Amino acid sequence: MSFVLADNWVDRATIIAHNEVGKMRAENLKTDTVGNCWRANNLSISGNTVTLDIQASEPEPTQVLFLQRPRYSRRKEKEPGIETFSATDTIEHQLYSEHDATNLLWGSGEQLSGIVKGLGVTGVYLPERVPNVRLWRIIFRAYSRSIAPNDFIEFGRAVAGDPFKFTTAYAAPLRRGGRSNSTSRRPKAGVSVHRRRAPQYRIWAPLFKSIDTDEYESVEDFLLDVGDLTQFLIGLEEDQPHRTWMLGAIKDEDLERYSYSWSRLPMTIPETI
């Protein structure tokens, strides 16, 4: 079942990194731009375990945890040393009710990040909503990044919060489009193609074909919240974060209400990375 998460409490939180490099601070996890990232360095010296504490200012209900690292092209990430956090590296999430990491509410245990090359996305959909989270502790174990000079990891965006779910399934499946700013040209009298490649980004185009009044109102509320290019997290399949979750912002939406119980909502959500 798809969900969206627009209210990301990390943006209101205090982030404490035990390892950060100069201006690539952990605070960068709050900025929309993923490329503007946090970097932990010198893992070959300090050990490949890096802990990040995100302290909520108020108790926050939490069911979704999401992390994205900066992305290179997939081809590039297949080269050694480029992928700054790989599928085989592990992440352990811990949610506490106190800032000092007492009273563990939920822990994921050490799990493979499962990050897909060229996407850089990982996340967890908790089985139940945890109501009063004050500390999200993330323990990164970067086994693939333990040898200099590639002994650093990067993450650009962290999202945590309580997702919004539409009450009915979409009438049409979500369409995914791949986009990039790559261009190619042929010479006028030739057949060879010359390309200028640019990184890819995804576009999701959900289409609500039929929603009832309650859904209409909740969708409209959602659009009012995020319709001004606000970045939010959209997940198509709860249990497949690595490929179906992404950060995006609504570019076009066209909510139409034809009758009491028949509305449609095509919209375009380009990925914001």
Added chain:
Amino acid sequence: MTGLPIGAASIAGLEDETNFFGGKLTDRLANGEAPIVINFLEFAARPLSAVIDLLGEPTAGGAIAAGPSEIDNPFAEIGGIGPSDSFLFADSEWRGRPDDVFRSNQIANARLIKGGEFQTRAPISPFDVRRSQTTVASATLVDTDGFFGRLAKNYALGDMRATQFIGEEADKSDNHELVVNLIIKNVERDGEEARINFKAADTLLDRPAQTLRFTGDGGEGGDPQLKDRFKPLSFGYCYNVALTPVEADLNIFLSHGAGEIGGYDDIFDRRAPLAWDGRHFKTYTEFKLAAINAPATPGFYMLGPRSYVQIGQVNENSLITADLRGSVLYGDYDASTRAIWRWFVAGATGLGGALVDEGTFGVIPHDEIGIHLDGSQSYTIQNIGNSLLAPHLCWNDVDKFGRIAIARLVDPAGAAPLDVFDADDIFDWRARPLDQDVWSFFELTYGRNWRKMSPSEIIDPASPQINQQTYERIQRVEETGDGYGDSKLKLRYPQANPSPQLRGYFRYQHHMRSAAQHIFNVFSKPLYELEIDVPYERAVNARRGFPYGIDHPDINEGRKENMSLFKVDPSSSDGFTTLGGIFAGLA
């Protein structure tokens, strides 16, 4: 189209394009791969207070000391790039690896929309352009959030150095290729975009050459009527320059107001040599005291290595002039055009080595010259450069590294010598008349009378009609003021037009003669071969002209067209290109 590549092959300071995309990129492109190419634009960091020091020496990473901390730092919002770093923009995401040599742990802010929107201009000859020159450029960056408004508010972007380079994603910056170095001229914002306009380094020469003024409060500050007047400056061998009376009632005169000079060879009153009375003093106080208590009788005495002199007897008809060696530039006294201009560019302006390619100064002939600025007018450094370089057909250019480089038109390769000048034949030199102002220069004037024609006018190289219309020639070389002309040449080329002027500064006649010969050789070639036009912007820049100092309608018109033909004398045996040669060139 072929043609004799006048000049271009030897123009110094032009970079070889084979190095333009070096190493890795070249390999990739040659292999048909399509790397993700990222264009970067880096604003070099510098102390925020650096207004006078135009540009800091850009170290490898561009790092310069931090600016005042009280100034708002807008760079935190774009990835924490602070005022102590360079400001790095790109058209894609890029992060410097920790082991990056130059830009470790830096984030390139992906705002660049159009980098590399540089207008390039081809140098001199369109037939042998190895690489076009960058002259004017701009870059466009995203400014939806008003970032550049804050930047412009808090930072003086003008004259900040900017570098464009190109690289690949995930590449370390030492693999990046420099595209061009430029200097920010201004920033235009239009809401969503900010356009950065650049200028080339040689515009930094448009600054006053004289900075020292008389204060008018007596002593070295000069008499009250001198207040705010520039102090005189002398460089090289200056002959018969009028000295500036500093304290008139004490008969104290000055030739160079900034430091030591090489010395006086002679001091004259109305061209009658005065005798040195053997004294010189070390301080102005002693020097002046002597002027009061024991003035020179009747000759002069001096203030140590500096250029003050006291004249024993001066009357209302006196005109005090001097032959002197001017400012001590480097230690060893070197009065060549090369050394003096290098001092002006690299020394006086404070431009660092990164902005001046001193190696190219070697193309300037090593002759000896003299310049004296008497302070009655202000000159920019560029003015002086034009005067120094033009007689040698040299000019200031800018290479892709953003450095000021010297280029020169050279003699046409393989051409037989044209008329060989000698002193008895067509020109002479002498000091300017005493009643004129102070520059110790000699003016060289030469005539040109080539007639511009359309291709249709050229019928047959063998046709006798052509001979009627042959005017590619130097008519005369004369000294201004004398009306001296060469009757022999006039006789041979009776339709000569009034001549353009070219001022040269030479100590020796033979240097002047060789410069004139050079000019003659170069410009007696048909202009289509010289082909100055093309879109070489600074070459056609009305403000400067090309080469500097030459102002002639034929040249100016010719520059604005892609091709100009000039009829030449097919019967000439003295090395002129024949019409057959022209047609061969067009083939």
